[in-house]
Amino acid sequence: MKLSFQSAASKAIAADVVATFIRQDKTLFTKEMKSLEAQFGGGISDILKAGDFSGKIGETALAYPDRGSKTPRVLLVGLGENIPDNDANAWLERYRRAAAAAAKRAYTLKAKRLALALPSLGQRSSDGIVAFAEGAALALYKFDKYITKNENNKHVVESIVLCSQEQSVKNSGVKSVAFASAIVEGTYRARDLSNAPGNEIYPETLAKTAQETGRRSGFKVTVFDEKRIKSLGMGGIIGVCKGSARQPRFIILEYKKAAGQPVVLVGKGVTFDTGGISIKPSASMGEMKMDMSGAAAVIGTFEAVAKLKLPVNIVGLIPAVENMPSGTATRPGDILRHYNGKTSEVDNTDAEGRLILADALGYAERYNPAAVIDLATLTGACVVALGHVVTGLMGNDEVLMQKLKSAGEKTYERVWPLPLFDEYEKLIKSDVADVKNVGGRWAGAITAGWFLKKFIGNYKWAHLDIAGTAILEEKGDYTQRGGSGVGVRLLTEYLRNWK
Numbered sequence: 479m480k481l482s483f484q485s486a487a488s489k490a491i492a493a494d495v496v497a498t499f500i501r502q503d504k505t506l507f508t509k510e511m512k513s514l515e516a517q518f519g520g521g522i523s524d525i526l527k528a529g530d531f532s533g534k535i536g537e538t539a540l541a542y543p544d545r546g547s548k549t550p551r552v553l554l555v556g557l558g559e560n561i562p563d564n565d566a567n568a569w570l571e572r573y574r575r576a577a578a579a580a581a582k583r584a585y586t587l588k589a590k591r592l593a594l595a596l597p598s599l600g601q602r603s604s605d606g607i608v609a610f611a612e613g614a615a616l617a618l619y620k621f622d623k624y625i626t627k628n629e630n631n632k633h634v635v636e637s638i639v640l641c642s643q644e645q646s647v648k649n650s651g652v653k654s655v656a657f658a659s660a661i662v663e664g665t666y667r668a669r670d671l672s673n674a675p676g677n678e679i680y681p682e683t684l685a686k687t688a689q690e691t692g693r694r695s696g697f698k699v700t701v702f703d704e705k706r707i708k709s710l711g712m713g714g715i716i717g718v719c720k721g722s723a724r725q726p727r728f729i730i731l732e733y734k735k736a737a738g739q740p741v742v743l744v745g746k747g748v749t750f751d752t753g754g755i756s757i758k759p760s761a762s763m764g765e766m767k768m769d770m771s772g773a774a775a776v777i778g779t780f781e782a783v784a785k786l787k788l789p790v791n792i793v794g795l796i797p798a799v800e801n802m803p804s805g806t807a808t809r810p811g812d813i814l815r816h817y818n819g820k821t822s823e824v825d826n827t828d829a830e831g832r833l834i835l836a837d838a839l840g841y842a843e844r845y846n847p848a849a850v851i852d853l854a855t856l857t858g859a860c861v862v863a864l865g866h867v868v869t870g871l872m873g874n875d876e877v878l879m880q881k882l883k884s885a886g887e888k889t890y891e892r893v894w895p896l897p898l899f900d901e902y903e904k905l906i907k908s909d910v911a912d913v914k915n916v917g918g919r920w921a922g923a924i925t926a927g928w929f930l931k932k933f934i935g936n937y938k939w940a941h942l943d944i945a946g947t948a949i950l951e952e953k954g955d956y957t958q959r960g961g962s963g964v965g966v967r968l969l970t971e972y973l974r975n976w977k
Protein backbone atom coordinates (compact mmCIF):
# COMPACT_ATOMS: atom_id res chain seq x y z
CA MET A 479 0.00 0.00 0.00
CA LYS A 480 1.41 3.31 -1.13
CA LEU A 481 0.93 6.64 0.66
CA SER A 482 1.20 9.91 -1.25
CA PHE A 483 0.20 13.57 -1.13
CA GLN A 484 -1.65 15.62 -3.72
CA SER A 485 -2.54 19.27 -3.70
CA ALA A 486 -6.04 19.03 -5.15
CA ALA A 487 -9.70 19.71 -4.47
CA SER A 488 -11.76 16.66 -3.50
CA LYS A 489 -13.80 16.97 -6.70
CA ALA A 490 -10.71 16.61 -8.86
CA ILE A 491 -9.37 13.47 -7.23
CA ALA A 492 -9.55 10.25 -9.18
CA ALA A 493 -10.05 7.49 -6.62
CA ASP A 494 -12.50 4.71 -5.89
CA VAL A 495 -13.47 6.40 -2.63
CA VAL A 496 -12.86 9.98 -1.53
CA ALA A 497 -13.25 10.35 2.23
CA THR A 498 -14.17 13.71 3.63
CA PHE A 499 -14.08 14.56 7.34
CA ILE A 500 -16.84 16.34 9.17
CA ARG A 501 -17.06 17.78 12.67
CA GLN A 502 -20.02 17.08 14.92
CA ASP A 503 -20.19 20.68 16.15
CA LYS A 504 -23.73 21.95 15.31
CA THR A 505 -22.96 25.00 13.18
CA LEU A 506 -19.89 23.55 11.49
CA PHE A 507 -21.68 20.29 10.73
CA THR A 508 -24.52 21.92 8.82
CA LYS A 509 -22.14 24.24 7.02
CA GLU A 510 -19.83 21.46 5.96
CA MET A 511 -22.69 19.21 4.84
CA LYS A 512 -24.19 22.06 2.80
CA SER A 513 -20.91 22.71 1.06
CA LEU A 514 -20.55 19.02 0.23
CA GLU A 515 -24.09 18.92 -1.15
CA ALA A 516 -23.28 21.91 -3.32
CA GLN A 517 -20.16 20.21 -4.66
CA PHE A 518 -21.39 16.69 -5.19
CA GLY A 519 -25.14 16.50 -4.87
CA GLY A 520 -25.42 12.76 -4.53
CA GLY A 521 -28.21 12.85 -2.00
CA ILE A 522 -26.06 14.29 0.74
CA SER A 523 -29.01 16.38 1.87
CA ASP A 524 -31.08 13.18 2.04
CA ILE A 525 -28.50 11.64 4.36
CA LEU A 526 -28.91 14.71 6.53
CA LYS A 527 -32.70 14.61 6.40
CA ALA A 528 -32.85 10.93 7.24
CA GLY A 529 -30.52 11.57 10.15
CA ASP A 530 -28.16 8.84 8.97
CA PHE A 531 -25.00 10.73 9.80
CA SER A 532 -24.23 13.07 12.67
CA GLY A 533 -20.44 13.42 12.55
CA LYS A 534 -19.69 11.18 15.55
CA ILE A 535 -16.07 10.10 15.68
CA GLY A 536 -15.59 7.14 13.36
CA GLU A 537 -19.14 7.25 11.99
CA THR A 538 -19.37 6.88 8.18
CA ALA A 539 -21.99 7.43 5.47
CA LEU A 540 -21.67 6.84 1.77
CA ALA A 541 -22.84 9.16 -1.02
CA TYR A 542 -22.77 8.69 -4.80
CA PRO A 543 -22.05 12.05 -6.45
CA ASP A 544 -24.23 13.07 -9.38
CA ARG A 545 -22.30 16.19 -10.36
CA GLY A 546 -19.02 16.44 -12.30
CA SER A 547 -16.86 14.47 -9.88
CA LYS A 548 -14.00 12.12 -10.72
CA THR A 549 -14.88 9.79 -7.90
CA PRO A 550 -17.81 7.39 -7.86
CA ARG A 551 -18.07 7.48 -4.04
CA VAL A 552 -17.84 10.18 -1.41
CA LEU A 553 -17.46 8.83 2.11
CA LEU A 554 -18.52 11.09 4.95
CA VAL A 555 -16.47 10.40 8.07
CA GLY A 556 -17.22 11.87 11.50
CA LEU A 557 -14.53 13.78 13.39
CA GLY A 558 -16.54 13.93 16.62
CA GLU A 559 -17.52 16.64 19.05
CA ASN A 560 -15.53 19.77 19.49
CA ILE A 561 -12.46 19.69 21.67
CA PRO A 562 -10.32 22.73 22.50
CA ASP A 563 -8.27 23.73 19.51
CA ASN A 564 -5.10 23.83 21.58
CA ASP A 565 -5.39 20.19 22.68
CA ALA A 566 -3.19 19.12 19.79
CA ASN A 567 -2.62 15.54 20.95
CA ALA A 568 -6.34 14.85 21.30
CA TRP A 569 -6.90 16.17 17.77
CA LEU A 570 -4.14 13.98 16.37
CA GLU A 571 -5.76 10.88 17.87
CA ARG A 572 -9.12 11.98 16.42
CA TYR A 573 -7.49 12.20 13.02
CA ARG A 574 -5.98 8.71 13.34
CA ARG A 575 -9.33 7.24 14.35
CA ALA A 576 -11.31 9.00 11.65
CA ALA A 577 -8.77 8.01 8.99
CA ALA A 578 -8.87 4.44 10.27
CA ALA A 579 -12.67 4.38 9.92
CA ALA A 580 -12.34 5.68 6.35
CA ALA A 581 -9.74 3.06 5.45
CA LYS A 582 -11.73 0.18 6.90
CA ARG A 583 -14.87 1.27 5.05
CA ALA A 584 -12.89 1.60 1.82
CA TYR A 585 -11.58 -1.91 2.39
CA THR A 586 -15.07 -3.39 2.79
CA LEU A 587 -16.09 -1.52 -0.38
CA LYS A 588 -13.19 -3.31 -2.10
CA ALA A 589 -11.75 0.04 -3.16
CA LYS A 590 -8.23 -0.03 -4.56
CA ARG A 591 -7.57 3.71 -4.45
CA LEU A 592 -8.58 5.67 -1.38
CA ALA A 593 -8.27 9.46 -1.16
CA LEU A 594 -8.48 11.37 2.09
CA ALA A 595 -9.66 14.95 1.59
CA LEU A 596 -8.11 16.53 4.66
CA PRO A 597 -10.10 19.01 6.74
CA SER A 598 -8.55 22.31 7.76
CA LEU A 599 -5.65 21.40 10.07
CA GLY A 600 -4.91 24.86 11.46
CA GLN A 601 -1.71 24.90 13.49
CA ARG A 602 -1.32 21.15 13.19
CA SER A 603 -0.61 20.85 9.50
CA SER A 604 2.39 18.50 9.41
CA ASP A 605 1.51 16.46 12.54
CA GLY A 606 -2.06 16.32 11.29
CA ILE A 607 -1.15 14.84 7.92
CA VAL A 608 1.06 12.28 9.62
CA ALA A 609 -1.81 11.31 11.92
CA PHE A 610 -4.26 10.87 9.03
CA ALA A 611 -1.77 8.80 7.05
CA GLU A 612 -0.82 6.64 10.05
CA GLY A 613 -4.40 6.01 11.09
CA ALA A 614 -5.46 4.90 7.61
CA ALA A 615 -2.41 2.76 6.88
CA LEU A 616 -2.18 1.10 10.29
CA ALA A 617 -5.89 0.23 10.21
CA LEU A 618 -5.35 -1.80 7.03
CA TYR A 619 -2.64 -4.05 8.49
CA LYS A 620 -3.38 -7.76 8.27
CA PHE A 621 -1.36 -10.81 9.20
CA ASP A 622 -2.83 -13.17 6.61
CA LYS A 623 0.15 -14.60 4.78
CA TYR A 624 -0.57 -18.10 6.08
CA ILE A 625 -4.20 -18.09 4.96
CA THR A 626 -4.27 -19.91 1.64
CA LYS A 627 -8.02 -19.70 0.96
CA ASN A 628 -8.87 -17.18 -1.78
CA GLU A 629 -5.18 -16.57 -2.40
CA ASN A 630 -5.93 -15.00 -5.78
CA ASN A 631 -8.61 -12.54 -4.82
CA LYS A 632 -7.32 -11.26 -1.52
CA HIS A 633 -8.35 -7.65 -1.64
CA VAL A 634 -5.93 -4.82 -0.89
CA VAL A 635 -6.24 -1.06 -0.79
CA GLU A 636 -3.34 -0.27 -3.08
CA SER A 637 -2.98 3.45 -2.58
CA ILE A 638 -3.96 6.16 -0.13
CA VAL A 639 -3.70 9.74 -1.41
CA LEU A 640 -3.93 12.57 1.09
CA CYS A 641 -5.26 15.78 -0.45
CA SER A 642 -5.55 19.34 0.63
CA GLN A 643 -5.56 22.81 -0.82
CA GLU A 644 -4.73 24.54 2.45
CA GLN A 645 -1.48 26.44 1.98
CA SER A 646 0.30 25.21 5.13
CA VAL A 647 -0.70 21.63 4.35
CA LYS A 648 0.47 21.94 0.76
CA ASN A 649 3.85 23.13 1.98
CA SER A 650 4.51 20.19 4.27
CA GLY A 651 2.34 17.55 2.58
CA VAL A 652 4.91 15.54 0.66
CA LYS A 653 7.41 15.56 3.50
CA SER A 654 4.87 14.62 6.13
CA VAL A 655 3.48 11.74 4.09
CA ALA A 656 7.03 10.44 3.56
CA PHE A 657 7.53 10.65 7.32
CA ALA A 658 4.32 8.72 7.94
CA SER A 659 5.34 6.06 5.38
CA ALA A 660 8.57 5.32 7.23
CA ILE A 661 6.75 5.11 10.56
CA VAL A 662 4.11 2.81 9.08
CA GLU A 663 6.74 0.55 7.50
CA GLY A 664 8.58 0.28 10.83
CA THR A 665 5.34 -0.51 12.64
CA TYR A 666 4.31 -3.10 10.03
CA ARG A 667 7.74 -4.71 10.43
CA ALA A 668 7.31 -4.88 14.21
CA ARG A 669 3.78 -6.32 13.85
CA ASP A 670 4.90 -8.92 11.31
CA LEU A 671 7.75 -10.03 13.56
CA SER A 672 5.52 -10.25 16.63
CA ASN A 673 2.76 -12.13 14.86
CA ALA A 674 5.06 -14.58 13.11
CA PRO A 675 4.82 -18.00 14.79
CA GLY A 676 7.67 -19.53 16.77
CA ASN A 677 8.48 -21.99 14.00
CA GLU A 678 9.19 -19.08 11.66
CA ILE A 679 10.84 -16.58 13.98
CA TYR A 680 13.40 -18.05 16.36
CA PRO A 681 16.71 -16.46 17.43
CA GLU A 682 18.53 -17.31 14.19
CA THR A 683 15.74 -16.05 11.89
CA LEU A 684 15.12 -13.00 14.06
CA ALA A 685 18.79 -12.11 13.54
CA LYS A 686 18.49 -12.77 9.78
CA THR A 687 15.46 -10.50 9.53
CA ALA A 688 17.32 -7.78 11.42
CA GLN A 689 20.25 -8.13 9.01
CA GLU A 690 18.02 -7.99 5.93
CA THR A 691 16.13 -5.00 7.28
CA GLY A 692 19.42 -3.27 8.03
CA ARG A 693 20.72 -3.93 4.53
CA ARG A 694 17.57 -2.57 2.94
CA SER A 695 17.01 0.48 5.13
CA GLY A 696 20.56 1.47 5.99
CA PHE A 697 21.81 0.39 9.40
CA LYS A 698 24.54 -1.99 10.51
CA VAL A 699 23.80 -5.35 12.12
CA THR A 700 26.25 -7.60 13.95
CA VAL A 701 25.22 -11.01 15.26
CA PHE A 702 26.95 -12.99 18.03
CA ASP A 703 26.44 -16.76 18.04
CA GLU A 704 26.27 -19.05 21.07
CA LYS A 705 30.03 -19.49 21.30
CA ARG A 706 30.61 -15.75 21.35
CA ILE A 707 27.79 -15.18 23.84
CA LYS A 708 29.34 -17.80 26.14
CA SER A 709 32.83 -16.37 25.87
CA LEU A 710 31.50 -12.91 26.70
CA GLY A 711 30.08 -14.32 29.92
CA MET A 712 26.45 -13.66 29.17
CA GLY A 713 25.21 -16.31 31.58
CA GLY A 714 21.59 -15.11 31.56
CA ILE A 715 21.19 -15.72 27.85
CA ILE A 716 22.95 -19.08 28.05
CA GLY A 717 20.89 -20.08 31.08
CA VAL A 718 17.56 -19.32 29.43
CA CYS A 719 18.31 -20.95 26.08
CA LYS A 720 19.65 -24.18 27.61
CA GLY A 721 16.37 -26.07 27.33
CA SER A 722 15.89 -25.22 23.67
CA ALA A 723 17.15 -26.91 20.51
CA ARG A 724 17.42 -23.40 19.02
CA GLN A 725 20.69 -21.57 19.49
CA PRO A 726 20.63 -18.09 21.02
CA ARG A 727 21.73 -14.93 19.26
CA PHE A 728 22.85 -11.53 20.48
CA ILE A 729 21.94 -8.95 17.86
CA ILE A 730 23.57 -5.51 17.68
CA LEU A 731 22.07 -2.76 15.53
CA GLU A 732 24.01 0.44 14.83
CA TYR A 733 22.92 3.62 13.12
CA LYS A 734 25.16 6.66 13.41
CA LYS A 735 24.17 9.93 11.76
CA ALA A 736 25.25 12.19 14.61
CA ALA A 737 28.30 12.61 16.81
CA GLY A 738 28.26 12.13 20.55
CA GLN A 739 27.11 9.39 22.90
CA PRO A 740 24.50 6.99 21.53
CA VAL A 741 21.04 6.21 22.79
CA VAL A 742 20.92 2.45 23.34
CA LEU A 743 17.64 0.62 22.74
CA VAL A 744 17.36 -2.84 24.30
CA GLY A 745 14.60 -5.25 23.23
CA LYS A 746 13.55 -8.51 24.88
CA GLY A 747 13.79 -11.19 22.21
CA VAL A 748 12.21 -14.32 23.65
CA THR A 749 10.97 -15.88 20.43
CA PHE A 750 8.78 -18.28 22.38
CA ASP A 751 8.19 -18.42 26.12
CA THR A 752 6.85 -21.73 27.41
CA GLY A 753 7.99 -20.76 30.90
CA GLY A 754 10.68 -23.46 30.83
CA ILE A 755 10.64 -25.97 33.71
CA SER A 756 8.26 -23.59 35.55
CA ILE A 757 5.99 -24.26 32.60
CA LYS A 758 3.02 -22.04 31.81
CA PRO A 759 -0.56 -23.36 31.61
CA SER A 760 -1.43 -24.29 28.03
CA ALA A 761 -4.40 -21.89 27.72
CA SER A 762 -3.24 -19.00 25.53
CA MET A 763 0.41 -20.06 25.74
CA GLY A 764 0.41 -19.46 21.98
CA GLU A 765 0.47 -15.72 22.66
CA MET A 766 4.02 -16.20 23.85
CA LYS A 767 5.20 -16.28 20.24
CA MET A 768 4.94 -12.49 20.72
CA ASP A 769 7.36 -12.45 23.65
CA MET A 770 9.91 -10.89 21.31
CA SER A 771 7.81 -7.75 20.80
CA GLY A 772 10.47 -5.61 22.50
CA ALA A 773 12.99 -6.82 19.92
CA ALA A 774 10.44 -6.22 17.16
CA ALA A 775 9.95 -2.64 18.34
CA VAL A 776 13.71 -2.02 18.31
CA ILE A 777 14.10 -3.42 14.77
CA GLY A 778 11.04 -1.49 13.56
CA THR A 779 12.36 1.72 15.11
CA PHE A 780 15.73 1.29 13.41
CA GLU A 781 13.96 0.78 10.11
CA ALA A 782 11.89 3.95 10.55
CA VAL A 783 14.82 6.04 11.80
CA ALA A 784 17.10 4.88 8.98
CA LYS A 785 14.48 5.49 6.30
CA LEU A 786 13.94 8.97 7.73
CA LYS A 787 17.70 9.53 7.95
CA LEU A 788 17.21 11.10 11.39
CA PRO A 789 20.36 12.83 12.68
CA VAL A 790 20.85 10.55 15.70
CA ASN A 791 23.34 8.04 17.05
CA ILE A 792 21.62 4.85 18.19
CA VAL A 793 22.59 1.32 19.12
CA GLY A 794 20.13 -1.57 19.45
CA LEU A 795 20.80 -4.64 21.59
CA ILE A 796 18.64 -7.74 21.29
CA PRO A 797 19.22 -10.86 23.36
CA ALA A 798 17.32 -13.55 21.46
CA VAL A 799 16.43 -16.93 22.97
CA GLU A 800 13.70 -19.52 23.10
CA ASN A 801 12.55 -20.53 26.60
CA MET A 802 11.83 -24.29 26.59
CA PRO A 803 11.65 -27.08 29.16
CA SER A 804 13.82 -30.13 28.59
CA GLY A 805 16.41 -32.35 30.16
CA THR A 806 19.04 -29.74 29.53
CA ALA A 807 16.98 -26.77 30.73
CA THR A 808 17.87 -24.47 33.60
CA ARG A 809 16.24 -25.62 36.84
CA PRO A 810 14.63 -23.57 39.60
CA GLY A 811 17.40 -23.03 42.12
CA ASP A 812 20.15 -22.75 39.51
CA ILE A 813 22.47 -19.77 39.83
CA LEU A 814 23.62 -17.81 36.78
CA ARG A 815 26.50 -15.36 36.39
CA HIS A 816 25.69 -12.39 34.18
CA TYR A 817 27.79 -10.24 31.85
CA ASN A 818 28.68 -7.71 34.56
CA GLY A 819 29.74 -10.44 36.99
CA LYS A 820 26.69 -10.31 39.24
CA THR A 821 24.84 -13.55 40.01
CA SER A 822 21.16 -14.38 40.05
CA GLU A 823 19.21 -17.22 41.61
CA VAL A 824 16.62 -18.60 39.22
CA ASP A 825 13.65 -19.24 41.47
CA ASN A 826 11.21 -19.38 38.54
CA THR A 827 12.36 -20.19 35.01
CA ASP A 828 9.35 -18.29 33.65
CA ALA A 829 10.90 -15.00 34.81
CA GLU A 830 13.36 -15.36 31.92
CA GLY A 831 13.11 -11.95 30.27
CA ARG A 832 14.95 -10.16 33.07
CA LEU A 833 17.72 -12.81 32.97
CA ILE A 834 18.60 -12.08 29.34
CA LEU A 835 18.04 -8.32 29.69
CA ALA A 836 20.51 -8.29 32.59
CA ASP A 837 23.27 -9.29 30.15
CA ALA A 838 22.21 -6.75 27.54
CA LEU A 839 21.94 -3.91 30.08
CA GLY A 840 25.43 -4.76 31.30
CA TYR A 841 26.74 -4.83 27.74
CA ALA A 842 25.15 -1.42 27.04
CA GLU A 843 27.70 0.18 29.37
CA ARG A 844 30.38 -0.42 26.70
CA TYR A 845 28.85 2.30 24.55
CA ASN A 846 29.04 5.02 27.21
CA PRO A 847 25.39 5.73 26.37
CA ALA A 848 23.59 9.04 26.70
CA ALA A 849 20.53 6.99 27.70
CA VAL A 850 19.40 3.37 27.67
CA ILE A 851 15.77 2.45 27.03
CA ASP A 852 14.65 -1.16 27.26
CA LEU A 853 11.38 -2.55 25.94
CA ALA A 854 10.08 -5.88 27.14
CA THR A 855 6.92 -7.95 27.38
CA LEU A 856 8.20 -8.53 30.87
CA THR A 857 5.36 -9.23 33.30
CA GLY A 858 1.78 -10.39 33.44
CA ALA A 859 1.62 -8.20 36.54
CA CYS A 860 1.97 -5.10 34.38
CA VAL A 861 -1.07 -6.22 32.37
CA VAL A 862 -2.97 -6.71 35.64
CA ALA A 863 -2.02 -3.19 36.74
CA LEU A 864 -2.51 -1.22 33.52
CA GLY A 865 -4.42 -3.47 31.14
CA HIS A 866 -3.77 -3.15 27.43
CA VAL A 867 -4.15 0.62 27.49
CA VAL A 868 -0.80 1.98 28.55
CA THR A 869 2.82 0.87 28.82
CA GLY A 870 4.47 0.66 32.26
CA LEU A 871 7.41 3.03 32.71
CA MET A 872 10.20 2.76 35.27
CA GLY A 873 13.65 4.27 35.38
CA ASN A 874 16.25 6.34 37.16
CA ASP A 875 16.03 9.66 35.34
CA GLU A 876 13.05 12.00 35.54
CA VAL A 877 13.99 14.00 32.45
CA LEU A 878 14.30 10.90 30.26
CA MET A 879 11.03 9.56 31.63
CA GLN A 880 9.27 12.87 31.04
CA LYS A 881 10.47 12.92 27.43
CA LEU A 882 9.09 9.43 26.88
CA LYS A 883 5.83 10.50 28.48
CA SER A 884 5.50 13.46 26.08
CA ALA A 885 6.37 11.32 23.06
CA GLY A 886 3.75 8.84 24.28
CA GLU A 887 1.05 11.49 24.49
CA LYS A 888 1.80 12.78 21.04
CA THR A 889 1.81 9.35 19.37
CA TYR A 890 -0.89 7.94 21.68
CA GLU A 891 1.52 5.11 22.55
CA ARG A 892 1.16 6.31 26.11
CA VAL A 893 3.37 5.32 29.04
CA TRP A 894 2.66 5.57 32.77
CA PRO A 895 5.14 5.52 35.67
CA LEU A 896 5.39 2.81 38.30
CA PRO A 897 7.61 3.56 41.32
CA LEU A 898 10.93 1.87 42.02
CA PHE A 899 10.83 2.71 45.75
CA ASP A 900 13.60 1.24 47.91
CA GLU A 901 11.11 -0.88 49.88
CA TYR A 902 10.57 -3.13 46.86
CA GLU A 903 14.22 -4.07 46.59
CA LYS A 904 14.19 -6.56 49.45
CA LEU A 905 11.49 -8.61 47.72
CA ILE A 906 14.12 -9.94 45.31
CA LYS A 907 16.80 -10.60 47.92
CA SER A 908 18.40 -14.03 47.60
CA ASP A 909 20.14 -16.09 50.30
CA VAL A 910 22.50 -17.71 47.83
CA ALA A 911 23.12 -15.16 45.04
CA ASP A 912 23.26 -11.40 44.51
CA VAL A 913 19.60 -11.30 43.53
CA LYS A 914 16.62 -13.60 42.99
CA ASN A 915 14.71 -13.53 39.70
CA VAL A 916 11.22 -13.36 41.25
CA GLY A 917 9.79 -11.29 44.06
CA GLY A 918 6.72 -13.24 45.10
CA ARG A 919 3.10 -12.32 44.67
CA TRP A 920 3.00 -8.53 44.98
CA ALA A 921 4.14 -5.69 42.74
CA GLY A 922 5.40 -8.05 40.05
CA ALA A 923 6.02 -5.36 37.43
CA ILE A 924 8.04 -3.34 39.90
CA THR A 925 10.15 -6.20 41.26
CA ALA A 926 10.98 -7.07 37.64
CA GLY A 927 12.01 -3.43 37.13
CA TRP A 928 14.10 -3.59 40.29
CA PHE A 929 15.83 -6.71 39.05
CA LEU A 930 16.84 -4.85 35.88
CA LYS A 931 17.98 -1.86 37.93
CA LYS A 932 20.50 -4.15 39.65
CA PHE A 933 22.19 -4.72 36.30
CA ILE A 934 22.28 -1.26 34.75
CA GLY A 935 25.53 0.60 34.44
CA ASN A 936 26.29 4.20 35.24
CA TYR A 937 23.79 5.68 32.79
CA LYS A 938 20.33 7.15 32.47
CA TRP A 939 17.85 4.35 32.06
CA ALA A 940 14.17 3.83 31.32
CA HIS A 941 12.34 0.51 31.27
CA LEU A 942 9.13 0.05 29.29
CA ASP A 943 7.01 -2.96 30.23
CA ILE A 944 4.97 -3.48 27.05
CA ALA A 945 3.39 -6.83 28.07
CA GLY A 946 -0.10 -5.29 27.85
CA THR A 947 0.33 -2.88 24.95
CA ALA A 948 2.32 -5.09 22.56
CA ILE A 949 -0.02 -8.08 22.72
CA LEU A 950 -3.66 -7.20 22.12
CA GLU A 951 -6.65 -9.45 22.81
CA GLU A 952 -9.06 -7.29 20.83
CA LYS A 953 -8.86 -5.10 17.78
CA GLY A 954 -8.81 -1.33 18.23
CA ASP A 955 -9.38 1.58 15.86
CA TYR A 956 -6.09 1.08 14.03
CA THR A 957 -4.73 -2.02 15.75
CA GLN A 958 -5.61 -5.66 15.24
CA ARG A 959 -5.79 -8.59 17.64
CA GLY A 960 -2.23 -9.79 18.20
CA GLY A 961 1.00 -7.83 17.84
CA SER A 962 0.48 -4.05 17.90
CA GLY A 963 3.98 -2.93 16.95
CA VAL A 964 3.93 -0.63 19.98
CA GLY A 965 7.16 1.26 20.63
CA VAL A 966 8.06 2.14 17.05
CA ARG A 967 6.05 5.35 16.93
CA LEU A 968 6.92 6.20 20.54
CA LEU A 969 10.68 5.78 20.12
CA THR A 970 10.84 7.41 16.69
CA GLU A 971 9.05 10.45 18.11
CA TYR A 972 11.42 10.46 21.10
CA LEU A 973 14.46 10.27 18.79
CA ARG A 974 13.09 12.90 16.42
CA ASN A 975 13.35 15.39 19.28
CA TRP A 976 16.83 14.21 20.25
CA LYS A 977 19.55 16.82 20.43
Ligand code: BES
Nearest residue numbers: 826828829830855856857858859916945
Ligand atom coordinates in the same frame (compact mmCIF):
# COMPACT_ATOMS: atom_id res chain seq x y z
N1 BES B 1 6.60 -13.10 28.90
C1 BES B 1 6.07 -13.19 30.21
C2 BES B 1 5.22 -11.99 30.60
C3 BES B 1 3.93 -11.81 29.87
C4 BES B 1 2.75 -12.40 30.35
C5 BES B 1 3.86 -11.04 28.75
C6 BES B 1 1.57 -12.20 29.67
C7 BES B 1 2.67 -10.85 28.08
C8 BES B 1 1.52 -11.42 28.55
C9 BES B 1 7.21 -13.29 31.20
O1 BES B 1 8.35 -13.96 30.78
C10 BES B 1 6.69 -14.05 32.36
O2 BES B 1 6.39 -15.20 32.21
N2 BES B 1 6.59 -13.41 33.51
C11 BES B 1 6.08 -14.02 34.69
C12 BES B 1 6.94 -13.59 35.83
C13 BES B 1 6.67 -14.36 37.10
C14 BES B 1 7.14 -15.79 36.96
C15 BES B 1 7.40 -13.67 38.22
C16 BES B 1 4.65 -13.54 34.88
O3 BES B 1 4.36 -12.39 34.62
O4 BES B 1 3.83 -14.37 35.27
Ligand code: MN
Nearest residue numbers: 751828829830
Ligand atom coordinates in the same frame (compact mmCIF):
# COMPACT_ATOMS: atom_id res chain seq x y z
MN1 MN C 1 8.21 -16.04 31.07
Ligand code: ZN
Nearest residue numbers: 748751769831
Ligand atom coordinates in the same frame (compact mmCIF):
# COMPACT_ATOMS: atom_id res chain seq x y z
ZN1 ZN D 1 8.65 -13.94 28.78
